[in-house]
Amino acid sequence: SQTIHQWPATLVQPVGSPLSLECTVEGTSNPNLYWYRQAAGRGLQLLFYSVGIGQISSEVPQNLSASRPQDRQFILSSKKLLLSDSGFYLCAWSVIYPGTGNTEAFFGQGTRLTVV
Amino acid sequence: SQQGEEDPQALSIQEGENATMNCSYKTSINNLQWYRQNSGRGLVHLILIRSNEREKHSGRLRVTLDTSKKSSSLLITASRAADTASYFCATAQVDTGGFKTIFGAGTRLFVKA
Numbered sequence: 001s002q003t004i005h006q007w008p009a010t011l012v013q014p015v016g017s018p019l020s021l022e023c024t025v026e027g028t029s030n031p032n033l034y035w036y037r038q039a040a041g042r043g044l045q046l047l048f049y050s051v052g053i054g055q056i057s058s059e060v061p062q063n064l065s066a067s068r069p070q071d072r073q074f075i076l077s078s079k080k081l082l083l084s085d086s087g088f089y090l091c092a093w094s095v096i097y098p099g100t101g102n103t104e105a106f107f108g109q110g111t112r113l114t115v116v
Numbered sequence: 117s118q119q120g121e122e123d124p125q126a127l128s129i130q131e132g133e134n135a136t137m138n139c140s141y142k143t144s145i146n147n148l149q150w151y152r153q154n155s156g157r158g159l160v161h162l163i164l165i166r167s168n169e170r171e172k173h174s175g176r177l178r179v180t181l182d183t184s185k186k187s188s189s190l191l192i193t194a195s196r197a198a199d200t201a202s203y204f205c206a207t208a209q210v211d212t213g214g215f216k217t218i219f220g221a222g223t224r225l226f227v228k229a
Binding site: 006034036043044046090092094104105106107108109110 | 147149151157158159160161164204206208217218219220221222
């Protein structure tokens with residue numbers, strides 16, 4: 001069965017420090033991968049998505065970047081964190097079902113990042 | 117603005133009552149999904165309804181989809197305190213090179229015991 005791993009679950013980082021959040025997917029190949037951010041009490045905001053290795057689309061300008069070095073690995077990074085980067089970050093993957101074109105998305109448990 | 121705008125933004129009901137949440141979207145979709153998120157936790161997939169379906173049931177959940185109005189509703193019957201969570205609808209939208217999933221801001225449901 002497919003699973004998604006996202007770590008760490010919580011992270012406290014000082015302003016100006018770098019960030020690296022990792023997400024890996026098992027049990028599927030060539031998934032679409034996503035990074036979302038959710039500010040406290042707010043909805044989800046799509047940050048990046050990737051349809052393949054090395055292919056990254058950025059949805060909003062920000063202090064973050066994403067990379068996909070392997071088919072089932074998606075990394076969210078920052079060179080220098082800002083206070084406004086605090087939030088709940090979710091990794092997700094989706095699969096497109098051949099024939100129907102229907103898709104389902106699956107999420108990791110999230111990383112709560114606090115920038116202090 | 118993002119696809120999948122839910123209303124109401126917040127809903128407070130008594131245990132045992134039904135809760136109805138609505139979602140509207142803007143473009144053509146392949147399917148629409150509903151998710152639940154408990155405070156500070158990840159998203160849990162509840163139900164997916166395809167664009168050629170009008171209604172789907174799963175336990176106490178009932179989802180309807182009206183593609184002519186570009187809207188969907190999630191009904192939770194006989195609510196329980198454990199149903200307290202945020203509920204999101206999401207649509208799969210064709211984009212260059214693949215699909216992307218767009219979420220609304222969610223409805224925060226509070227079920228009082």
